[in-house]
Amino acid sequence: MTKSELIERITEHQSQLSSKDVELAVKTLLEQMSQALSQGDRIEIRGFGSFSLHYRAPRIGRNPKTGESVGLSGKHVPHFKPGKELRDRVNDGLQRDLAAQAANGS
């Protein structure tokens, strides 16, 4: 599912807002989430999961072409931890797929 498919699905599942409104809303939400992380804030969505920053210590890297050493400074990377409801639903999906496979004898 891409962002535009997500926008379509939300538009179909409610009756008040046009797809233009939904598009703007989705873009606003993603921008707000990116903004929160880029200023070091966490995002906590119950039943979905949490986003936080993980710190990567500075290290000496190497240019793979020249073999030259380069100092890389420490940085933060986004990290997502799925919440319980998401974990369970995704895993139930696998169990359903396995049961369907078994039923088809494949």
Add this chain to the structure above:
Amino acid sequence: MGALTKAQMADRLFEELGLNKREAKEIVEMFFEEVRGALEKNQQVKLSGFGNFDLRDKGQRPGRNPKTGEEIPITSRRVVTFRPGQKLKARVEAYAGSQSE
């Protein structure tokens, strides 16, 4: 500053886009529900500029009860992983704040 929550996200849609409070709350709810629904159906979710939610099936592997040391197999499972996009990574990398966990 505190963590970003659904309530704050709905407030932003209310203030910035002029959705009424009920609509704003509903859209935030649907946004996360549609993503969960896709992942539940084993569909990868690609939100350009933000990142991708990928799915990985893991086979059964041997495990151990850490308390008793007893061997018990860890059953096969499907897990979600998030791969941040280039744009988000670049924005976050610039964050020079204190080292978080």
